[in-house]
Amino acid sequence: MKVKEKLIVYGASGHAKVVIDIVERQGEFEIAGLIDDDLNRRGQQFFGYPVLGSRAELPALLSAQLRHAIVAIGDNAGRAAVAALMEPQGWRFANAVHPGASISRGVEIGPGSVIMAACVLNADAHLGAHVIVNTGATLDHDCRIEDTVHIAPGCHLCGGVSVGPGSLLGVGTTVTPGVKIGRNAIIGAGSTVIRDVADYAKISGSPAKPLS
Numbered sequence: 001m002k003v004k005e006k007l008i009v010y011g012a013s014g015h016a017k018v019v020i021d022i023v024e025r026q027g028e029f030e031i032a033g034l035i036d037d038d039l040n041r042r043g044q045q046f047f048g049y050p051v052l053g054s055r056a057e058l059p060a061l062l063s064a065q066l067r068h069a070i071v072a073i074g075d076n077a078g079r080a081a082v083a084a085l086m087e088p089q090g091w092r093f094a095n096a097v098h099p100g101a102s103i104s105r106g107v108e109i110g111p112g113s114v115i116m117a118a119c120v121l122n123a124d125a126h127l128g129a130h131v132i133v134n135t136g137a138t139l140d141h142d143c144r145i146e147d148t149v150h151i152a153p154g155c156h157l158c159g160g161v162s163v164g165p166g167s168l169l170g171v172g173t174t175v176t177p178g179v180k181i182g183r184n185a186i187i188g189a190g191s192t193v194i195r196d197v198a199d200y201a202k203i204s205g206s207p208a209k210p211l212s
Helices: 014-026 055-061 076-089
Strands: 005-010 029-035 049-053 066-071 202-205 208-210
Touching: 005 014, 005 055, 014 029, 029 055, 049 055, 055 076, 066 076
Parallel strands: 005 029, 005 066, 029 049
Antiparallel strands: 202 208
């Protein structure tokens, strides 16, 4: 029997519970424990695993036997900051792809990304690093999702949509074919996006319009 490599999960939250469940279902890694910046959690159990400490312990934990991690933080900026801290230390980022997701031919998934249950990624979709595609979201052919994007539950992206780094698509957002969403944009829940969205824009509605 092949010995599983060990994995650290960074974060102890509701989102982390989902990530842990996916890692368990994949069966590729053994979870060694969690890291969390709440110092009161150190030594406690979270979802069946020990909290080993905070970010200060990361360099000491890194070894030939423990070198893989996944950042289980839902907030885009927080996830990006932790990934930027860990990468120069030498951590390798694993993906968490739920076995119940449908991943088509030609799909590329960057390191540290999470694909949850009932998601559909169609042909030649491309995901950058540390992307979250949340429960039941669908990405059609040739979508391009840049680093640290969070696509919330129930979003539907038609073919050829692109989303810039750090953007958040709220629950149930629909994006029509070929639309380009800039970096660090925020799309309100239930929106229908039919036009390109500028960097740092905040929009909502059906059709989506800038928030005043």
